[in-house]
Amino acid sequence: MRSIVCFYICYALCLCLGLACVVCVCVWNSQWRGGFAWNGTAQQFNWHPVLMVTGLVVLYGNGAVVYRIPLTWGHNKLPWKLVHAALMLLALVLSIVGLCAVFDFHNTKGIPNMYSLHSWIGIVATALFATQWVFGMAGFLLPCSPIALRKLLKPVHVWFGSIILMLSIVACISGINEKLFFVLNGKNNASYSNLPSEAVLGNSSGVLIVAFGLVVLKILSNHEWQRPDSRPEDMAYAPLLQEENE
Numbered sequence: 001m002r003s004i005v006c007f008y009i010c011y012a013l014c015l016c017l018g019l020a021c022v023v024c025v026c027v028w029n030s031q032w033r034g035g036f037a038w039n040g041t042a043q044q045f046n047w048h049p050v051l052m053v054t055g056l057v058v059l060y061g062n063g064a065v066v067y068r069i070p071l072t073w074g075h076n077k078l079p080w081k082l083v084h085a086a087l088m089l090l091a092l093v094l095s096i097v098g099l100c101a102v103f104d105f106h107n108t109k110g111i112p113n114m115y116s117l118h119s120w121i122g123i124v125a126t127a128l129f130a131t132q133w134v135f136g137m138a139g140f141l142l143p144c145s146p147i148a149l150r151k152l153l154k155p156v157h158v159w160f161g162s163i164i165l166m167l168s169i170v171a172c173i174s175g176i177n178e179k180l181f182f183v184l185n186g187k188n189n190a191s192y193s194n195l196p197s198e199a200v201l202g203n204s205s206g207v208l209i210v211a212f213g214l215v216v217l218k219i220l221s222n223h224e225w226q227r228p229d230s231r232p233e234d235m236a237y238a239p240l241l242q243e244e245n246e
Helices: 002-032 047-068 076-107 119-142 149-181 197-221
Strands: none
Touching: 002 047, 002 119, 002 197, 047 076, 047 149, 047 197, 076 119, 119 149, 149 197
16 A cells, blocks of 8 residues: 555655646746747747657657556456557657757758757657657557567667657757757856846756656656556566456
């Protein structure tokens, strides 16, 4: 019982931190960066941090821990597989739209793409995420997938999931820092080193993103919070359509 209570405390913290991440990055870009549009201006760029944080970090993290919720234990696993896949797909779509926003803005303004460390890490994280989702769909949702492949794929899938989350966090906090250096360049006494209110909010957003990631990784690393499975080993890796009566 104590372990379950600790889980729900961590899970509630995960939800609150995730919401705080999204709110902070939205407020930053709406109040300090001029709002949102899709017209090739800086307002189009503002979609990039919002969609990347929302998709690549918050939705991704919540999708990763959905199997750990104790209320799902002992119930049919199929709906939770579909919830996991749907959350990850939504996160992937938002991430791709976020990349489209920044690439289109750069191309419109004649700004080079993919020159910063932030952009390298971000594109690698998104590419790995897309690959992970495709292999996860093929390996765990298609009924024609052989059991041997599922057994082989599961530990790799879990390990890459944590790696992608860590890369996403690094990409987001480096992107926030990079943006603050660009916009707080000393004009109107708004130098980054003076820590104006925009810098405080941006830095706070980065801290919240790191805290969210640490809580998600804590949930994923705790073996007591893994979904128990009393079925025979082969049935644990059964094709999707065979799980409908679990």
